[in-house]
Amino acid sequence: MKHEVDVLVIGAGPGGSSAAKAAAEAGASVLLIEKRQEIGSPVRCGEGVAMDWLRELGIPPDQRWIAHEVDGARLVSPCGHVMTMDARRAGNETGFVVERDAFDRALASAAVRAGSDIWMRAMATGAKMVGDRMSRVKVDRFGDDVTIVPKVVIAADGFESRVCGWAGLNSRLALKDIDSCLQYRLVGIETDERWNDFYVGSMAPGGYVWVFHKGEGVANVGIGVGAHRLRKKGDVRMYLDRFIASHPELSRGRAVDIVAGAVSTSLPMDTTVKGNLMLVGDAARMIDALTGGGVVHAIRSGQIAGAIAGEHLQGGQPMDRYERAWRREIEDLLVRNYVAKEKAVNLSDETFDRIIGALCELEVSHITTGEILAAVAKVAPEFMAELEDLL
Amino acid sequence: MKRVACDRNVCLYCGTCVGGCPFEAMTLFSTWIEVDHDVCTRCGVCVKLCPVGALTLGEAGP
Ligand SMILES: Cc1cc2nc3c(=O)[nH]c(=O)nc-3n(C[C@H](O)[C@H](O)[C@H](O)COP(=O)(O)OP(=O)(O)OC[C@H]3O[C@@H](n4cnc5c(N)ncnc54)[C@H](O)[C@@H]3O)c2cc1C
Numbered sequence: 487m488k489h490e491v492d493v494l495v496i497g498a499g500p501g502g503s504s505a506a507k508a509a510a511e512a513g514a515s516v517l518l519i520e521k522r523q524e525i526g527s528p529v530r531c532g533e534g535v536a537m538d539w540l541r542e543l544g545i546p547p548d549q550r551w552i553a554h555e556v557d558g559a560r561l562v563s564p565c566g567h568v569m570t571m572d573a574r575r576a577g578n579e580t581g582f583v584v585e586r587d588a589f590d591r592a593l594a595s596a597a598v599r600a601g602s603d604i605w606m607r608a609m610a611t612g613a614k615m616v617g618d619r620m621s622r623v624k625v626d627r628f629g630d631d632v633t634i635v636p637k638v639v640i641a642a643d644g645f646e647s648r649v650c651g652w653a654g655l656n657s658r659l660a661l662k663d664i665d666s667c668l669q670y671r672l673v674g675i676e677t678d679e680r681w682n683d684f685y686v687g688s689m690a691p692g693g694y695v696w697v698f699h700k701g702e703g704v705a706n707v708g709i710g711v712g713a714h715r716l717r718k719k720g721d722v723r724m725y726l727d728r729f730i731a732s733h734p735e736l737s738r739g740r741a742v743d744i745v746a747g748a749v750s751t752s753l754p755m756d757t758t759v760k761g762n763l764m765l766v767g768d769a770a771r772m773i774d775a776l777t778g779g780g781v782v783h784a785i786r787s788g789q790i791a792g793a794i795a796g797e798h799l800q801g802g803q804p805m806d807r808y809e810r811a812w813r814r815e816i817e818d819l820l821v822r823n824y825v826a827k828e829k830a831v832n833l834s835d836e837t838f839d840r841i842i843g844a845l846c847e848l849e850v851s852h853i854t855t856g857e858i859l860a861a862v863a864k865v866a867p868e869f870m871a872e873l874e875d876l877l
Numbered sequence: 878m879k880r881v882a883c884d885r886n887v888c889l890y891c892g893t894c895v896g897g898c899p900f901e902a903m904t905l906f907s908t909w910i911e912v913d914h915d916v917c918t919r920c921g922v923c924v925k926l927c928p929v930g931a932l933t934l935g936e937a938g939p
Pocket of ligand 1: 496497498499500501502519520521522526530531532533534535608609610611642643644645646647648667668669708745746747748749766767768769773778779780781782784
């Protein structure tokens with residue numbers, strides 16, 4: 487069976503649904519395909535999202551997917567120094583703690599309302615390239631083989647992306663640029679629910695532990711560990727269990743779900759447009775390497791790619807504008823935080839204690855970035871060397 | 878010869894091994910992980926990467 491469409495979007499995560507919506511709004515015929523049977527499920531996320539960023543992206547808060555709101559974040563050093571940051575400073579993972587499955591479903595529904603078609607249980611399994619163009623995409627739709635003939639393809643197939651490889655783009659990651667993650671949703675814990683907590687140090691080598699609150703004694707407690715720091719089978723789970731066991735306020739809780747997954751902590755890909763293909767979100771490695779947050783970048787890159795696909799189909803404008811367009815908005819932050827991550831993963835527990843200890847003496851919510859950096863430069867000059875010219 | 882094997886009772890189908898495989902030898906389906914044994918080099922990266930320890934590099938079955 488053959489199926490012609492203007493825009494084929496592969497993967498109905500935040501990136502794909504945002505792309506499908508934008509392309510449909512621009513007048514294109516759009517097909518969004520998702521291999522899973524249920525949008526957003528099983529969840530693969532800590533579910534922390536900055537509320538300001540969502541508003542900027544035109545996504546108004548909706549009680550259907552907001553679990554909890556926090557005032558900001560706390561950074562906890564190995565010896566227990568706590569630095570508190572209000573939401574504005576805490577970056578792109580604080581503000582709301584969402585229900586990712588409901589959130590993703592809302593975004594996919596918005597794409598459908600805008601006119602996009604969607605197929606569930608539909609997995610892209612291969613593609614035919616003619617020169618630089620992806621001329622055909624093979625899809626297994628609920629057991630039936632379908633050949634899609636698209637004018638434009640948007641790859642939004644996430645961390646496990648295969649579409650990049652079909653187009654001859656190299657999306658392979660170095661081990662030091664992967665964090666393997668595990669998270670429990672713990673019920674019955676006793677913590678301060680005003681803040682999302684980040685614990686750094688050797689108890690989470692090359693990553694961190696997060697406690698993102700969902701209200702009423704429930705929180706997502708998870709860990710990311712740098713893949714190059716993993717020694718043997720099951721290490722990630724061992725680190726998370728050990729952390730929880732050593733925190734009585736958490737260990738009294740019980741896990742009612744288990745979330746696993748990986749984040750890229752690399753730079754974004756060098757090439758994100760090729761022929762009629764654009765890459766968005768995790769497939770393009772747009773996760774913030776320092777925080778592991780990627781939802782807002784997936785949404786924004788999807789919006790840009792969808793709009794550009796629409797304009798390309800209507801007026802013939804070249805698609806390689808996509809490369810410049812998303813980089814103009816997102817790349818600086820991704821590069822800066824990648825450099826910071828490269829530094830942070832090599833800090834000793836003592837250095838983390840010194841830096842966070844110095845910062846928590848300042849009234850961080852009221853001071854400027856420059857003052858924070860001056861404080862860090864004083865206690866840990868080695869950390870600052872390359873960062874300074876970037877900030 | 879050793880082969881990567883996945884314990885289906887442990888695997889959460891999260892795709893960490895698939896995205897992290899240096900040789901792109903793996904594919905994630907909803908309830909199974911496919912390993913292309915012709916492409917796999919048995920490097921063992923996936924075994925360490927798996928957040929829950931579902932993968933092993935063991936002797937191939939019959
Ligand atoms: C443990 C963990 C915690 C995280 N915590 C946070 C956080 O707190 N805040 C934050 O902002 N980010 C977080 N992230 C990152 C965030 O989840 C991702 O950046 C975000 O989901 C990226 O969206 P996406 O649309 O690019 O990809 P995804 O959300 O991964 O969506 C990709 C979709 O494509 C589908 N798909 C894949 N291949 C195919 C195919 N061949 N055919 C059809 N469909 C296909 C998949 O099933 C999936 O639904 C976390 C990630 C992990 C793993």
